[in-house]
Amino acid sequence: MKKHTLDARNSLCPMPVIKTQNKIAELNAGDLLEVTCTDPGALNDIPAWCRINGHLVKEMYENDDEVVVVIEVNS
Amino acid sequence: MPTPPAPEQKKAVALISGGLDSLLAARLMIDQGIHVEGINFYTGFCVEGHTHAIRKKDKAKPKRNNALWSAEQLGIKLHIIDIIEEYKDVLINPKHGYGANMNPCLDCKIFMVGKAKQWMDENNFDFIITGEVMGQRPMSQRKDLLPVVVRESGADDRLLRPLCAQNLAATLPEREGWVNRDQLKAFSGRNRKPQMALAAEFGFEDYATPAGGCCFLTDKNYSDKLVDLWQARNKKDYELDDIMLLKVGRHLRPQPHYKLIVSREDGENKFLKGYKKQFSTIEIKSHNGPLTLVDGEPSDDDLKFASRIAARFSQGRDAESVTVKVTRKNGEEKTFDILPMPPSEIQKEWYI
Numbered sequence: 001m002k003k004h005t006l007d008a009r010n011s012l013c014p015m016p017v018i019k020t021q022n023k024i025a026e027l028n029a030g031d032l033l034e035v036t037c038t039d040p041g042a043l044n045d046i047p048a049w050c051r052i053n054g055h056l057v058k059e060m061y062e063n064d065d066e067v068v069v070v071i072e073v074n075s
Numbered sequence: 076m077p078t079p080p081a082p083e084q085k086k087a088v089a090l091i092s093g094g095l096d097s098l099l100a101a102r103l104m105i106d107q108g109i110h111v112e113g114i115n116f117y118t119g120f121c122v123e124g125h126t127h128a129i130r131k132k133d134k135a136k137p138k139r140n141n142a143l144w145s146a147e148q149l150g151i152k153l154h155i156i157d158i159i160e161e162y163k164d165v166l167i168n169p170k171h172g173y174g175a176n177m178n179p180c181l182d183c184k185i186f187m188v189g190k191a192k193q194w195m196d197e198n199n200f201d202f203i204i205t206g207e208v209m210g211q212r213p214m215s216q217r218k219d220l221l222p223v224v225v226r227e228s229g230a231d232d233r234l235l236r237p238l239c240a241q242n243l244a245a246t247l248p249e250r251e252g253w254v255n256r257d258q259l260k261a262f263s264g265r266n267r268k269p270q271m272a273l274a275a276e277f278g279f280e281d282y283a284t285p286a287g288g289c290c291f292l293t294d295k296n297y298s299d300k301l302v303d304l305w306q307a308r309n310k311k312d313y314e315l316d317d318i319m320l321l322k323v324g325r326h327l328r329p330q331p332h333y334k335l336i337v338s339r340e341d342g343e344n345k346f347l348k349g350y351k352k353q354f355s356t357i358e359i360k361s362h363n364g365p366l367t368l369v370d371g372e373p374s375d376d377d378l379k380f381a382s383r384i385a386a387r388f389s390q391g392r393d394a395e396s397v398t399v400k401v402t403r404k405n406g407e408e409k410t411f412d413i414l415p416m417p418p419s420e421i422q423k424e425w426y427i
Contacts, residue, residue, distance in 0.1 A: 015117070049155075
């Protein structure tokens with residue numbers, strides 16, 4: 001299991017989701033991906049994309065003007 | 076006698092815009108036992124709640140991506156594909172021209188169906204479905220233009236439009252019996268009641284506003300800003316940041332060689348801060364006020380003039396003196412006091 005990070009700041013929906021989707025395509029099952037965004041909509045959209053595609057959102061939090069979503073890549 | 080193998084489940088890729096029609100079209104196929112996966116193309120011009128959500132006043136509205144919402148309602152996968160670069164040619168050189176504004180709807184539909192055809196081939200799917208309704212939209216869904224999409228996209232008879240299929244010649248999925256044509260629909264025209272009734276039948280609630288525009292290019296104000304951008308740069312081209320910024324703030328062009336993007340409130344201020352290294356900026360230091368980006372190559376005098384305009388939109392608008400900090404793209408900073416421009420001096424034609 002490896003931990004990866006993705007900077008999706010200053011991009012608006014759906015770019016954070018597209019960046020997450022494309023990054024996860026490169027990762028292995030069980031890997032963790034921490035995505036940092038500035039679009040608060042990511043709090044809804046990244047989890048929705050994860051639910052559709054079977055990935056697990058392990059953690060979500062807001063930090064000043066940023067939103068962080070931690071995802072476990074599915075098998 | 077051995078049982079014959081079950082027929083292979085056919086697979087359709089559905090163009091999911093996030094609107095009601097594509098939701099219904101996909102659901103009709105799922106109900107016929109078709110394996111459906113969604114595809115959603117992001118051009119950079121898509122209208123999404125989040126763009127509006129930059130503005131603080133809109134933050135009470137639910138923020139969701141309607142295409143993702145649709146996919147979740149349908150229980151299907153959704154593939155969101157960034158076509159920003161490829162789409163430039165569609166917008167800049169539309170073979171079939173523009174609609175009422177800068178919307179190249181017919182070329183756009185041909186392009187998207189063509190991309191879906193490519194995806195279908197690469198992923199071994201059998202056909203494409205769209206939520207098109209004959210006669211619903213003036214440019215891309217006219218009866219005489221639907222065959223143009225079929226032909227020029229290369230999808231040919233693997234393009235099925237479940238909501239209006241009974242008005243059209245049978246496609247391959249219908250002729251081969253992959254889908255039952257009798258269970259497809261014959262919707263036509265701009266009346267949305269049949270779609271709303273079907274949505275109620277399926278139990279869909281809270282779907283995106285029917286017939287709501289999904290593209291900024293159909294919006295006159297947005298189109299005007301895009302044309303202004305091209306005229307000012309003397310070329311039809313753009314980057315993603317350009318078209319994002321057209322959605323944010325007040326845009327004023329006091330001179331042909333520079334433009335101001337003045338934030339309207341806190342949410343836009345925060346968003347524009349992300350662009351501080353790419354533009355000259357004006358910040359109001361003595362009062363609460365907007366962050367202003369200056370696009371172009373302004374002189375020092377231009378920046379002083381622009382600062383007076385920016386101060387007009389600050390809480391110091393009626394003050395005799397407002398302190399501003401101007402930062403050039405190269406990082407050079409200057410702080411000075413100015414008199415905010417009175418409203419009577421701000422020319423109407425500066426507003427884009």
